[in-house]
Amino acid sequence: MSQPAVVELAGISTVFGRQHIHRNLNLRVEAGQIVGLLGGSGSGKTTLLREMLGLLRPTAGSVRLFGIDLNDGDALTQRAVRRRLGMLFQHGALFSALSVFDNIAFPLRELRCLDEDWICRLVHLKLAMVELEPAHGKLMPAELSGGMVKRVALARALALEPELLLLDEPTAGLDPDRSQNFVDLVGSLQQALGLTVVMVTHDLNTLAGLASHVAVLADGHIIACGPKAEVMTVDHPFVTGFFGADRRKLL
Amino acid sequence: MNDNPRLQVASGRVVLTGQWTLAAMLPDLAILEDQLAGAGRSVGVWDLSGISRLDSAAAVLLWRTWGNAWPATLEISTLHRQVLTRVAELPQQIPGPPVRPFHPLEVVGLLTLKALANLRGMIALFGQLLLDLGYLFRYPGDIPWKEITANLYKSGAQALPVTALVGFLIGITISYLSALQLKNFGADLFIVNILGISIIRELGPVLVAVLVAGRSGSAMTAQIGVMRVTEEIDALSTMGISRTVRIVLPKILGLTAAMPLIVLWTSAVALLGGMVAAMLQLDLSLIYFVENLPRAVPVANLLIGLGKGVVFGFVIALIACHFGLHVKPNTESLSANTTSAVVTAITAVILVDAVFAIFTRHIGVPSL
Numbered sequence: 001m002s003q004p005a006v007v008e009l010a011g012i013s014t015v016f017g018r019q020h021i022h023r024n025l026n027l028r029v030e031a032g033q034i035v036g037l038l039g040g041s042g043s044g045k046t047t048l049l050r051e052m053l054g055l056l057r058p059t060a061g062s063v064r065l066f067g068i069d070l071n072d073g074d075a076l077t078q079r080a081v082r083r084r085l086g087m088l089f090q091h092g093a094l095f096s097a098l099s100v101f102d103n104i105a106f107p108l109r110e111l112r113c114l115d116e117d118w119i120c121r122l123v124h125l126k127l128a129m130v131e132l133e134p135a136h137g138k139l140m141p142a143e144l145s146g147g148m149v150k151r152v153a154l155a156r157a158l159a160l161e162p163e164l165l166l167l168d169e170p171t172a173g174l175d176p177d178r179s180q181n182f183v184d185l186v187g188s189l190q191q192a193l194g195l196t197v198v199m200v201t202h203d204l205n206t207l208a209g210l211a212s213h214v215a216v217l218a219d220g221h222i223i224a225c226g227p228k229a230e231v232m233t234v235d236h237p238f239v240t241g242f243f244g245a246d247r248r249k250l251l
Numbered sequence: 252m253n254d255n256p257r258l259q260v261a262s263g264r265v266v267l268t269g270q271w272t273l274a275a276m277l278p279d280l281a282i283l284e285d286q287l288a289g290a291g292r293s294v295g296v297w298d299l300s301g302i303s304r305l306d307s308a309a310a311v312l313l314w315r316t317w318g319n320a321w322p323a324t325l326e327i328s329t330l331h332r333q334v335l336t337r338v339a340e341l342p343q344q345i346p347g348p349p350v351r352p353f354h355p356l357e358v359v360g361l362l363t364l365k366a367l368a369n370l371r372g373m374i375a376l377f378g379q380l381l382l383d384l385g386y387l388f389r390y391p392g393d394i395p396w397k398e399i400t401a402n403l404y405k406s407g408a409q410a411l412p413v414t415a416l417v418g419f420l421i422g423i424t425i426s427y428l429s430a431l432q433l434k435n436f437g438a439d440l441f442i443v444n445i446l447g448i449s450i451i452r453e454l455g456p457v458l459v460a461v462l463v464a465g466r467s468g469s470a471m472t473a474q475i476g477v478m479r480v481t482e483e484i485d486a487l488s489t490m491g492i493s494r495t496v497r498i499v500l501p502k503i504l505g506l507t508a509a510m511p512l513i514v515l516w517t518s519a520v521a522l523l524g525g526m527v528a529a530m531l532q533l534d535l536s537l538i539y540f541v542e543n544l545p546r547a548v549p550v551a552n553l554l555i556g557l558g559k560g561v562v563f564g565f566v567i568a569l570i571a572c573h574f575g576l577h578v579k580p581n582t583e584s585l586s587a588n589t590t591s592a593v594v595t596a597i598t599a600v601i602l603v604d605a606v607f608a609i610f611t612r613h614i615g616v617p618s619l
Contacts, residue, residue, distance in 0.1 A: 080274075083274060129337075161308065
């Protein structure tokens with residue numbers, strides 16, 4: 001039995017006003033892949049990510065997660081799909097009125113069938129997973145440093161043990177050392193939990209350290225998609241310009 | 252995929268198969284928990300080699316079933332053993348969220364301290380305002396005219412329709428109710444005195460103050476608060492621009508200047524409403540009303556009303572700016588401070604009104 005692709009975008013077109021963001025875009029992400037989504041500023045990467053999450057409806061085309069169409073009407077199916085994915089927003093999007101502990105516990109509490117002891121243990125597991133101390137649970141999001149915000153946001157995204165993890169600029173705003181730590185962290189979690197990861201990034205080191213596959217978004221569609229080494233050799237002005245002289249280093 | 256979590260107890264062994272993940276367990280979580288609890292007490296041999304996935308939620312469930320200890324015999328793949336090990340390594344005593352005992356005295360004390368801190372902050376802001384005014388007096392080129400006029404427009408001109416509507420309706424109501432009483436005593440003509448004094452001296456300013464506190468005061472707090480959350484105020488400071496001169500001062504000056512004008516406008520519209528109601532109810536002609544108004548209401552009342560408007564506007568803007576500047580960067584604090592600003596402003600306005608009433612008790616009351 002062949003499993004359906006984790007993410008399947010078919011014939012996506014997005015139009016904002018008169019501006020065409022995506023034209024007939026196709027993308028397939030199989031289970032277990034770590035796909036880095038590349039593209040210039042304003043090429044519609046984040047828009048594409050939001051469409052995968054169902055936050056934004058494409059003008060035309062279909063988005064299927066785990067083989068289920070996101071624009072299907074049934075609210076229960078929709079919620080079941082959402083519970084199978086975790087999203088790390090660029091700026092964390094932590095609930096500022098809740099403490100770190102409550103932020104991570106939030107999606108677990110929303111299931112309404114786990115008791116407090118269970119939730120408490122799970123939250124501490126997640127905190128340990130992203131290498132934070134139990135004492136950090138009492139802090140409020142405003143008291144955290146940028147790197148810690150990302151870690152807590154990652155812990156919250158992982159709270160329901162999703163099969164698909166979406167990352168928007170996971171290392172933006174972190175220093176090289178921290179961003180390397182974060183890349184290692186996501187990489188080891190991916191191996192331990194068997195996640196499928198789709199990430200949008202500008203950072204070549206993040207891409208080199210984490211991605212197994214690369215999809216390049218330019219001119220409104222995916223111009224290249226495949227294993228990292230393959231995409232590097234594509235002869236397109238954007239690809240050569242983006243990787244430039246560093247092409248060799250990334251291989 | 253027919254890979255649901257399953258549990259079988261056979262000849263002293265518990266055999267688990269399928270996907271042991273939170274998502275897969277959810278549909279019949281209660282049944283699984285019961286089965287596990289039943290098996291956990293009696294059996295010491297667990298066979299987990301047949302499960303395809305094990306996530307930490309399921310691992311916690313199993314660990315709790317085993318009473319926080321490894322079972323006597325456990326068959327499991329290395330990968331899944333790691334997941335269980337991670338749960339086992341959690342400290343036994345997990346510090347829960349701290350619960351603060353409730354002491355009424357402590358709460359009262361905290362509230363008092365908070366009120367005093369707010370009072371101190373407002374006095375400090377007032378002092379800063381005076382210093383800024385002194386600075387602007389010496390360097391008139393730095394006066395933020397644009398911001399002041401923008402605030403005048405926003406909190407003054409744009410408030411005209413709503414204050415007019417409310418004023419008109421209140422005028423009609425008071426006039427109608429008084430007319431019913433006055434008719435009984437044959438004292439119809441005194442409607443001019445009642446409406447004139449009550450609206451011009453008291454109701455107009457207070458009514459406008461309450462409306463403006465809800466409308467402009469909350470807007471000021473929210474605006475300054477969001478500017479703090481998004482670090483816009485810090486950005487201003489780094490450009491060497493004083494936040495009080497550019498943000499607080501224009502709001503306070505703008506509202507202080509706009510309030511007496513809105514008071515005048517609202518009182519006028521409320522009187523118009525009262526006149527119309529008196530005309531319909533008591534057959535009192537508009538001309539009689541207008542001619543007798545100056546006689547019944549000494550001009551001092553108008554000045555008191557306008558003076559109240561100035562002070563109320565200043566108080567509302569000062570309180571709104573104070574709470575706005577003390578918003579902490581989270582959504583809860585923003586909403587709490589906006590609420591505090593409006594509630595404090597309305598309370599302060601009524602307090603100040605009482606002070607006004609005491610100090611002006613001999614002024615402007617016509618003696619018959």
